[in-house]
Amino acid sequence: MLQLKDIKSVYFIGIGGIGMSALARFFKYEGKEVAGYDRTQTDLTHKLEVEGISIHYTDDVDLISSTFKQQLSCLVVYTPAVPKDHTELNFFRDNGFTVKKRAEVLGLLTQGMDGICVAGTHGKTTISSMTAHLLKQSKVGCNAFLGGITNNYKTNFLHDVKSPYVVLEADEFDRSFLHLKPHFALVSAMDADHLDIYGDAEQVYAAFNEFVSLIGAGGALLHKVGLPINEPDEEVEIFTYSLDEEGDFYPTNLHLKNGLYQFDLQSPFGKISNVTLGIPGLVNVENAVGAMGLALLSGVEEDEIREALPKFSGIKRRFEYHVREEGMVYIDDYAHHPEEINATVKSVRAIYPEKELTVVFQPHLFTRTQDFAEGFAKALDKCDQIFLLDIYPARELPIEGVNSEMILKLMESEKVKVVKKEALLDELLKVKPELVLSLGAGDIDKLVPSLAEGLKDSISN
Known part of the structure; x- marks a missing residue:
C-alpha cells in the first residue's frame, strides 16, 4: 500500500468535481505532480489548468502521461x-x-489535525465556508476543503500551516463522511435524500448517527434543534442551534436593514450584540448561527466574529444575485431538494414580499425526482410562476415514466410549464417577470449568464 510520504504524483478521475478539485489543489500546493480526467470542460477545470494541472476529457488510457x-x-x-x-x-x-x-x-490527509466537519443534507457548503472564513479572519486560522468556490478567496481550498484546524464538508453521499475523524462536528439537516444509496429515511438517520459517533473524546457536536440524533460518547460535549427556537445558539432582535439581516447571537459563551450578516437570506441567518457556534468552540473571539461576518460575501450558486435593479431582481441558487427549495423561497419572500416570484427549476437525478416528486410539487406551488427544465441525469440512466412532467401533474398551480433550455429566456420574457429565481444542481448554471443578460436588456427596453 502506497504511503502518503512516498507519493510523487496524483491522478484524479473526476477532477472537475468541487471536492476533487480542492484535493487536487492541495497536492499541487504540496509540490506533487497532478493531472486528471473529467467528462466535461467547465470554468473550474479551466482554472485548474491555468494553475498548472493537466486535464483531458476523453476516457483513454493513452492520454495519461507516463x-x-x-x-x-x-x-x-x-x-x-x-x-x-x-x-x-x-x-x-x-x-x-x-x-x-x-x-x-x-480522511488520511486530515489525521493528526483537528477536524471541524460540517454535515447535513443541506446547508453544509454555506456553513463550512462561513466557518472557514470566521477562523481564517481570526488568530485561530484554519485549513479547509470546501464544497463550493468562496467569493472571498476565489477557491475551495485554504491552507494554513500554523493552524491545527481543518474545516471539512462532510458529504453523506455514498456514506463518504464515515471516513472522517471529527473533533468538532455540526449537523444541519437529516432529510431523506440519496435514497438510491440509503433506501429509506431510517438508513439516512443511521448513517448520520454513525458519523456523530466518530467524534473523538474531548470534541463537541453542534446540531440543529429537533434532529433525530443519538447522543454520542459522554466525553463529547453536545450543543444545539436554531433560527427560531431556543437552542444553545440562537439569534434575537432579528431585523432587516438595507436587505441584510442584523441580530444578536445568544450563546453559552454570552451574547454577541449587533451582528450583521453580509449575505442575504433568512436561511443564511440560521447557517451563520451554526458557523458562529463552531467558531466560538474553536476559540475565535467575539470581536473577531463581529468584524468578519459582514465581510463574508458568499459562495457561487448559493443565493447569488445576478441582477439587482429596481425593475428586476434575479437570484440563482443550488437548491435541489424540496426542503432546500422551501427554505430558499421563504428567504426570497422575506426580502421581496410585494414582488411576484418566477422560478426556474431543473430537477437533478431521475431517482431524486421519482422519490420526491410530490415534495417538489408542493414546494414549487408556493411560487407564482414556474418553469421546469428537463431532468439533469448526472450519473444516472433514464427511468421510464420519470420526467419533469411528473412534477407538473402533481402541482395545483396553473402557471407552470415544462420548457427546453433554448426556449427558456423567451418564455421568461413573455411573462414580464420582476423577481426571478433559478434553482438546481445540474448544468443550469451554464444558462445563468445569458438569462442575466437577457433580463437586464428587458429592463432597458
Missing part, C-alpha cells in the same frame, strides 16, 4: 460518481495502483 503510470509512486483518486466500467479507473485497478475514493484520501 508520470502517472508509475505504480510505486502514483496515488489515484476517484469520485463515486464515476461509472464502474470507466476505462482509466479499471486500468489503474487492474495494474495494482493505490486507488482511493476522495473521502478516504481526505
